[in-house]
Amino acid sequence: MPTAREALLRSALAALAERPWSAIRMVDVASGAGVSRQTLYNEFGGKDGLARALMRRETDRYLRGVERLLGERAAAADRLVAVAEWTVGEARARPLLRALLTGCWGEWFPAPPAVRETTAASGVPAQRRADAGPPGTADLVALVRDRSAAALRQDQRDPGQRDPGQRDPSRGDPSRGGPSRSDPGRRDQARHDQGRRDPDQRDHGQRAYDRDELLYRCELAVRLALAHLIAPGAESVGPLVRTAVTAPLRVPPRAPLSAPSPRAGAR
DSSP states (O other): OOOHHHHHHHHHHHHHTTSOGGGOOHHHHHHHHTSOHHHHHHHHSSHHHHHHHHHHHHHHHHHHHHHHHHTSSSOHHHHHHHHHHHHHHHHHHOHHHHHHHHOOOOSSSOOOOOOOTTSOOOSSHHHHHHHTOOOOHHHHHHHHHHHHHHHHHHHHHOGGGSOTTOOOTTSOOGGGTSOOTTOHHHHHHHHHHHHHHOHHHHHHHHHHHHHHHHHHHHHHHHHHHHHHHHSOOSSOHHHHHHHHHHSOOSSOOOSSOSSOOOOTTOO
């Protein structure tokens, strides 16, 4: 059985699917959950608190889905593609998630105001977390990027989790002049030649480059998903993301990317 809080959140989401937030009454939300209106106010403090709790719930649900996909036994590029495709599909089906990911709020569900500094903190721990506010669009992108990078770094520590024969976008690419993972002889010779010059400096520089490239490609994947969500093209987002995360880099990677998250007015 769901808790009273979860039942209220489900009831509010069901009501939001039928009418805009301004037309939703707290008495109807409470009735739909089978609890009293006083229970609703005890949990959320009011309608704005309920809105913030809905945003927090949707954010948590999305990040759990991302982590589930990243934990699949698949090649790195496959997992980044899966996250991008799932992000687009979920956001299209869930308007609240779409607003959180893009920052494009509207009359159907306007962004709730922040809690005033003079307002007493809620006595419900879950509501205190919700009242702190969900991550902004850029912060949410960074959370997905960092979770993706952490999952792919785990592959580097445990290569058995990665499908053989698949290129790992988190590692060096021979097209940029680095050693090829598929050519051990060339890799070992390059490592020997560079190590004779300055092994400590080379290793540190290579690790920094690999780290930056990994973050760059992980962030690029989620930003492409958001761009496709706002301005969908004829092609699905999967092939686009796969090309972006496996293609050779022509310039040194920069993470985070300098471009802001896409908004509805900048297509």
